[in-house]
Amino acid sequence: MFRNIKEDIETVYDQDPAARSSFEIILTYSGLHAIWAYRIAHKFYRRKLYFIARVISQIARFATGIEIHPAAKIGRRFFIDHGMGVVIGETCEIGDNVTVFQGVTLGGTGKEKGKRHPTLEDNVLIATGAKVLGSIVIGENSKVGAGSVVLHDVPTHSTVVGIPGKVVIKDGVKVRRDLDHQDMPDPVFDRLCILEKELASVKEQMKKEKGELNK
Secondary structure: OHHHHHHHHHHHHHHOOOOOOHHHHHHHOHHHHHHHHHHHHHHHHHOOOHHHHHHHHHHHHHHHOOEEOOOOEEOOOOEEOOOOOOEEOOOOEEOOOOEEOOOOEEEOOOOOOOOOOOEEOOOOEEOOOOEEEOOOEEOOOOEEOOOOEEOOOEOOOEEEEOOOOEEEEOOOOOOOOOOOHHHOOOHHHHHHHHHHHHHHHHHHHHHHHHHHHHO
16 A cells, blocks of 8 residues: 555656645645545445445545546556546546546446446546547557547557547657647648638639639
């Protein structure tokens, strides 16, 4: 237990440049509190003490603003930055070295039974406000940009942006875990630029044809 706590604190130091001391991290990081509460609730859930597990998760939700279902499976060095509004569903599976920011939802798409929530492989980063929905897989070393809505599988070493999420392949190389939101590509904007150029070309052609008719 103490080894896991030490590792969690080291993960915060690694991921958050604002972290100044272990004392500060233990007392003030709501993401860390939510993860610790999840681990306790998860142990009760595995022993089929479902009610106690849900009570613990709801108390943690009230205290931190982060809801993690006790049945979810979460790996090592999981980091929730800020955390308010994060929701992690019952059948979620999260690998090692995963980071999520505030407002992230790892949810389902309906009332279907069985596996209905996402699987996040190792070294995945989910940015602010992103929604990853359904029984899909986010491949290792991939990122989901801020505000994106992802409904389909994401290959490894990829970046997803937009609504719905579009994949931007990063040349098959390992994607860094840090994320410069202002530099993220915008496929919707790129497509609009292409349409604008095509429209300008059509207008120019119509002007030429109108001029020939007038002559």
